[in-house]
Amino acid sequence: MIPTSRYSPLFAGKRILVVEDEFLLANEARTMLVKLGATVVGPTPRVDRALTIIETEQVDAAILDICLDGALVFPVAERLADLAIPFVFASAFDPSIIPERFSGYVLCEKPVELEKIAHGLFGPPMTNA
Template sequence: MTALLDGLRILVLEDEFLIAMDVEQICRDDGAADVAIARTLEEADAAISSSAFDAAVVDLRLGNVSTIPFAEKLRQDGIPFVFASGYTDLTEIASSFPGASIVGKPYSGEDLVAALTAARKNKQR
């Protein structure tokens, strides 16, 4: 059976080091060829400026900073993404990104991989 993320390059925007490392391992275990971790919006901007990504996992908030503008940039660039969030009020996401994949923290590896796969399939339509 082929891994769902086989050969993909994934960007992970996550400020919590242990969560970022966990997401990286989940993606690699499911076949991702490369996983880049960005802990700030500046690092994320630099990453997408210098490399091509097949998908991204975006933490909804980095400390007190919203990642909505970065997600909008991903959408404009045609990079499918999944929001990861520990917040329960996701009204802002629902209105700005209808149909966006949101994985609640804590999440399982299966949930994350399924959401990334769905985001990629939805983008290709």
Template sequence: MRGWRILVAEDDYFAADELVQALERAGAEIIGPAADLRQANQLARSGAIDAAILDVNLMGQLSFPVADTLAEHGVPFLFATGYDPAIVPYAYRDVPCFTKPVATHAIVAAMAATRSLQAAH
């Protein structure tokens, strides 16, 4: 994942910190972490990211507008949520969704797989 810029949108400080550390160990450059919808959307629109991890609920607001922005720009992403994964809209049914608490190694592996798939295309 060396050199890959990954947006982390997570409002829980400890969860964000754990993700950031794991992704950095894998060689990624972290964009954020963004703790609220406004900041996450701003970073998603910057065009300076290669992938993203989105907490479904950012400070009481659903992150699906950020997912929309990422999808429009062809940026792969995955969801992490403490809610039932059924909360994710049907349009994103094929996007990986991890239920919290999630092991960071599982998210890092999913990001690495996403990178491998993109490299193949």
């Protein structure tokens, strides 16, 4: 059994889109999310496929790698934002690569920390207090 914390149980019953081009990381995220009661949509390593999934399947939230085999994930983030679907970025990239429009979204460094992702998707806004 994997340990849960304050926000991890919030994945239960949610359909989470995983957009990741590294198979082992995508599979690990899928395995952990399923253990927390989520249904994983995808994972997919491609922007075009992610956009199709968003339009054709129920997605409650998404975890987005920033760079997908050389393509940037920002069209996916744009569509999710338009539909008010929460998402986080999970990447090893420097945060300065993220366009200003997405500056309020959570960036989780790889390897991903599901507790931080859960907080970013479903928890109250973080404060510096």
